[in-house]
Amino acid sequence: MASRIVPCPTCGQRNRVPAAAVGTPRCGRCRAALPWLVDAGDADFADFAEVAEQAPVPVLVDLWATWCGPCRAVSPALERLAAACAGRVKLVKVDVDAAPRLARRFGVQAVPTLLVLDRGEVVARQAGAAPEPALRAWLEGALASRAGGRRSGRV
Template sequence: MEPALTSCPACGKTNRVPAQAAGRPRCGNCRADLPWIVAAGDADFAAVAEESPVPVLVDFWAVWCGPCRMVSPVLDKLARERPGRIKLVKVDVDKAPGLSRRFEVQAIPTLMVIVDGKVAARQAGAASAEVLRSWLDVALAGTAS
């Protein structure tokens, strides 16, 4: 999988961000944490999401889903607000039927927070930015040690 190109929120430089890595992505110019937003499918989900060194927000979505298109920019913003603290992994259900079955995705969008390879929180359906921010913050607070 090709690395994603991401602009550094601190200095504006464009960086290549791999889908999987042992650490957190940092800007090659100023060393600031970068937002980590990637796609995954049946073949690479375990390595990209379940083996992530940071908590993962998984978005099960589809191109044809109107509510998914409304939620997607909100999730991108949440990931950009938390560089180095979460990884946003987008899973297209039409291209990843195995993951949809495995996680029993009945409706889209379905969101999950995965910490240390385990589902820590789950939510189905579209919600407002405020509701999603609160849901994510509660899910991440439950993972703090």
């Protein structure tokens, strides 16, 4: 599993963020929560459980395709949501063309398809692109209603 270098939104320090961890990523300098973005695919199919299903926070899964214009349009909004929800949400991006087994597993019939997973359970699903305010409202609703509100928090 690869890690990603992420700048801290608070102090600018560059931090290495692992694909999977027991806790949530924090800045090595100022200890602020860091955005958690991960790419996953069929090559890491066995690791998908560790990356997404065993994450300590809810996971926003973006099932997308490189040829899909709406997917490319919604991607920056999802990354901004992941940054706004640093410490509370993990964004896992899955290219359905490179990961057909994961696409089949989640029954993807249109891209983009967005899922919110809580401990591996799908608690919210949305097919198609939407403007950022609608995505934020959808994510807030999913986080508020998931599994009896175990880990509630606003986006």
